[in-house]
Amino acid sequence: MASLTLDKVRKTFGSVEVLKEINLTIEDGEFLVLVGPSGCGKSTLLNLIAGLETSSDGEIRIGDRVINNVHPKDRNIAMVFQSYALYPNMTVRKNITFGLEIRGVSASERDKAVDDVAHLLQIENLLDRKPSQLSGGQRQRVAMGRALVRNPDIFLFDEPLSNLDAKLRVDMRTEIKKLHHRLGSTIVYVTHDQIEAMTLASRIAVMKGGILQQFDTPQHIYEKPNNMFVAGFIGSPSMNFIEAKLVDDNGRIAVTFDNNGQKVVLPLVADSPESYKSWVGKDVVFGIRPEGLTHKRTGSDQPGSQYVNFDAKVEVIEPTGADTMTVINLGGKEIVARVRPDRATNPGEMMTFSADMNQISLFDPTTELRI
Amino acid sequence: MADLQTYGQDSGLKHTLLRGLLYLVLILFSIYYLFPLFVMVTTSLKSLTEIREGTLISLPRVVTFDAWNYAWNEACVGVECSGIKTFFWNSVQMAVPAVLISTILGALNGYALTKFRFKGANIVFAMLLFGCFVPFQVVLLPMSVTLGKLGIANSTTGLVLVHVVYGLCFTTLFFRNYYVSIPDELVKAATIDGAGFFTIFWRIILPISGPIIVVSIIWQFTQIWNDFLFGASFSSGGSAPMTVALNNIVNTTTGVKQYNVDMAAALLTGLPTLLVYVLAGKYFVRGLTAGSVKG
Amino acid sequence: MGASSSTESNLMASLQRNLSKIVVAPSFAASLFFVYGFIIWTAWMAFSKSRMMPVYDWAGLRQYERLWQMERWHVAIENLLIFGGLFIVICLFLGCLLAVLLDQRIRAEGVLRTVFLYPMALSFIVTGTVWKWILNPGLGLEKMMHDLGWATFKFDWLVNSDFAIYTVVIAAVWQASGFIMAMFLAALRGVDQDIIRAAYMDGASLPRIYFGIIIPSIRPVFLSAIVVLAHLAVKSFDLVIALTGGGPGYSSDLPATFMYTMAFQRNQLGISAASAMMMLATVMAIIVPYLYSELRGGKKNG
Incomplete structure (x- = not known):
């Protein structure tokens, strides 16, 4: 077990900069998830930590040890791959012990280690099979077993669940989380699935275009996204963005935007940040998550309430069971509201919505950064 | 379908x-x-x-079976009248080492060019590949001079060298294309497990290369066994491979034309490759399509 | 682990990286010498005064001029055009036809495929030997037809200098058409079944489906097949030697046999080298554009 530090890490391929000055530190026992769309550099970053590629600049430390030039096998890390990368010619037992064998661990110790791991992952009955005789979920377990048996400082997971079907993916997700709780190990986990990121991580690093967009706890990233990309990437359905303007509405700052010819004015809550003041009179992007936009709430008529009402025409409804996603059109953009099923109306009808002004984000329309 | x-x-x-x-x-x-x-x-x-x-x-x-017996034991190739059997063994002595060496080198090349790529690996591969398409007529004259200088003209060793050199591009092509489809993650996993270049090749890659090894061996064997151009150009008399001997028997103008002996000799010459084809036709076709742009 | 071991592993890592190059180096060197070096060598010979022995005095385009003044070279080129053209067209037609026929859920398809393809496993010398026997006017096909009652049947192409090259076509087609069949069959099997189903649902007849949808969708295979066959044709040597020996006279010579004769029988090394360079140029003219388009199109796996 150990902490991991990335200090100004850069990676270029020829003239292409795929990673730009990444700074990250995680403590011993943390679960770091690197998330982002494909091509964002998250896998390259993982390969740098693994030592499968070398960084162009900066320092990577495990604990206090700088490992930039250390061979992968001497970094005391283990990795689980997207395709599992099980050696097809070896049995499960051989697959798990191959790394130990290369390192010169004695046969009796290897047997003991493989038994422990097999017990932990409940794959005892699979030990003498070949990978081709295993199901996807079983391969996944064996791949994890191969990593666990080495008892490494850091576990690296490269999109380990993306080859599983939906049901199994959820099960394995829970299992990985349990395993993390039980072993208390340090984990770096790459995925493009924001739900995986949210559910597993103790901290998330959101990446795009080789740049670290935000590095924080899942909840904080969800509530206070640094920029429009993070806001849109994390959360499903994703955050609504409405082109709006900040105005002074009788002494209170309010967001205003056009709703099919009508002006909607949504006053901000009283304890809004001071910084908003300087934006009065300017264009902003008003971001609100679907659950911040609901059917009319009780108490929303009271003055000073965090809920502000407005009317809009319902275009489409998408029931999901627990909630009904209600699509409305604001300023030419489709906006999703999360409505309780019994309060949902039919398409074409007018409906009153409550915006929860405690759950809003404002962004600079040019830099797309959070205000 | x-x-x-x-x-x-x-x-x-x-x-x-x-x-x-x-x-x-x-x-x-x-x-x-x-x-x-x-x-x-x-x-x-x-x-x-x-x-x-x-x-x-x-x-x-x-x-x-007189014709078979005659072809094997007595038919005249040039002035030597001891049948085609010595030439059969010439072909075996030429084909076996040439097939093995070119297959091993091809496997190593393919592995190095795909799993431990270096700068310029693609150019190196493209340049090797070019050798598959060259009409061999263009190398005949320099090769006969070179073999003479090396002192292995008219010898089986010389023919082995020739077949290895010009078979390499095909075997490299086979293995390279096969290894490209093996996920790199396998090599990454083994690297993290602590295995090096040759350990990975020996323990992980080679054990899963069975089919392509068969393809390569069959292709090379068929090519080398059936070759006539190199055999006719770089061997003479007693060191000639079987195809050259067959052609010699058939085109001998002296004496009575023994069609039955010609046919027996032709069958004997064709038998090894036919046998390979019947036993491993699937791999034969795979080799043909993989190395199809050839002569 | 301290600094020293990290330098050590650094060294190891660089050795590992270089191992790859070290492994490829011998083959690459061999290729540089035996392929590229030899091409240059031959090119040089073609510009020299070489006759019986290679000499390296500059003679400019003299050998090429002599080559193109030779009646025999013109015969060889003409034969190549006849042989190549017929060989390619017939093989394509037969190969495609057989593939489509075999694609009809044939019982014993495996056996038939084996039968159509086995000639490809044989040496051209064997093929030449057996066809020479079959086509010989004395005891072969002609006599068979006579004995079957067709007394006027005449088939002397093998010894007729106007037709000898066509016997090469017959034997070559026999040998290579099965291979083309295999190429097409593999392609047919690769056609998306859903497209065929969709066309069938639209009411297209089977011939319509083949001519309108399947065959156009395997067009790239036609190109590959043509390249393979053209390449085979230019390099054809063994078959001519075994079947006609280039004769009667030199009436069925091809560039490959011409080159060989000049090099090893006529002691005209310069002309021989020049003809080899002409062959190389021909093959390159076919292969280079093809490879270029292949490699560009298939960048992902190439």
Whole structure:
């Protein structure tokens, strides 16, 4: 077990900069998830930590040890791959012990280690099979077993669940989380699935275009996204963005935007940040998550309430069971509201919505950064 | 597959007639392709008198293996009249080492070029690949000078060298294309497990290369065994491979033309590769399509 | 682990990286010498005064001029055009036809495929030997037809200098058409079944499906097949030697046999080298554009 530090890490391929000055530190026992769309550099970053590629600049430390030039096998890390990368010619037992064998661990110790791991992952009955005789979920377990048996400082997971079907993916997700709780190990986990990121991580690093967009706890990233990309990437359905303007509405700052010819004015809550003041009179992007936009709430008529009402025409409804996603059109953009099923109306009808002004984000329309 | 059973043809009589026609055409084609083999076998089993009296398609009245015996033990190749058997062994001595060496080198090249890529690996591969397409006539003259300088002209060793050098591009192509489809993650996993270049090759890659090894061996064996150009150019007299000897027997102008002996010798020459084809046809076709742009 | 071991593993890592190059180096060197070096060498010979022995005095385009003044070279080129053209067209037609026929859920398809393809496993010398026997006017096909009652049947192409090259076509087609069949069959099997189903649902007849949808969709295979066959044709050597020996006279010579004869029998090394360079140029003219388009199109796996 150990902490991991990335200090100004850069990676270029020829003239292409795929990673730009990444700074990250995680403590011993943390679960770091690197998330982002494909091509964002998250896998390259993982390969740098693994030592499968070398960084162009900066320092990577495990604990206090700088490992930039250390061979992968001497970094005391283990990795689980997207395709599992099980050696097809070896049995499960051989697959798990191959790394130990290369390192010169004695046969009796290897047997003991493989038994422990097999017990932990409940794959005892699979030990003498070949990978081709295993199901996807079983391969996944064996791949994890191969990593666990080495008892490494850091576990690296490269999109380990993306080859599983939906049901199994959820099960394995829970299992990985349990395993993390039980072993208390340090984990770096790459995925493009924001739900995986949210559910597993103790901290998330959101990446795009080789740049670290935000590095924080899942909840904080969800509530206070640094920029429009993070806001849109994390959360499903994703955050609504409405082109709006900040105005002074009788002494209170309010967001205003056009709703099919009508002006909607949504006053901000009283304890809004001071910084908003300087934006009065300017264009902003008003971001609100679907659950911040609901059917009319009780108490929303009271003055000073965090809920502000407005009317809009319902275009489409998408029931999901627990909630009904209600699509409305604001300023030419489709906006999703999360409505309780019994309060949902039919398409074409007018409906009153409550915006929860405690759950809003404002962004600079040019830099797309959070205000 | 467009499937006649489900798609198409109206049921009943018309369908049956069409199917019948289809099979008839296919059988006629089979006869065309089998005819030379049939002629070779029957002719080789006839006596010369029977050949003169009968026709191509008449079956031997008396089956005799004299022609086979003569071809193997007594037929004259040039001035040497001890049959084709010494040349058979020449071909074996030439083909076995050449096949093995070129396959091993091809496997290593393919592995290095795909799993431990270095800068310029693609250019190196493209340059190697070019060798598959060169008409060998363009290397004949320099090669005969070089073999002479190396002191291995007219020797089996010389032919082994030639076949290894010009077979390399094919074997490298086979293995490279096979290894490209093996996920790199396998090598990454083994690297993290602590295995190095040769350990990974020996313990992980080679054990899963079975099919392509077979393809490479079959391809190289067929090519080398069947080669005539190099054999005719770089060997003479007693060191010649079997194809050269066969051509020599057939085109000998002295004495009575012994068609049965010619056919027996031709069959003997073709037998090893035919056997390989029958036993491992699947891999043979794979090799053909993989190295299809060749001569 | 301290600094020293990290330098050590650094060294190891660089050795590992270089191992790859070290492994490829011998093959690459061999290729540089035996392929590229030899091409240059031959090119040089073609510009020299070489006759019986290689000499390296500059003679400019003299050998090429002599080559193109030779009646025999013109015969060889003409033969190549006849042989190549017929060989390619017939093989394509037969190969495609057989593939489509075999694609009809044929019982014993495996056996038939084996039968159509086995000639490809044989040496051209064997093929030449057996066809020489079959086509010989004395005891072969002609006599068979006579005995079957067709007394006027005449088939002397093998010894007729106007037709000898066509016997090479017959034997070559017999040998290579099965291979083309295999190429087409593999392609047919690779056609998306859903497209065929969709066309069938639209009411297209089976011939329509083949001519309108399947065959156009395997067009790239036609190109590959043509390249393979053209390449085979230019390099054809063994078959001619075994079947006709280039004769009667030199009436069935091809560039490959011409080159060989000049090099090893006529002691005209310069002309021989020049003809080899002409062959190389021909093959390159076929292969280079093809490879270029292949590699560009298939960048992902190439």
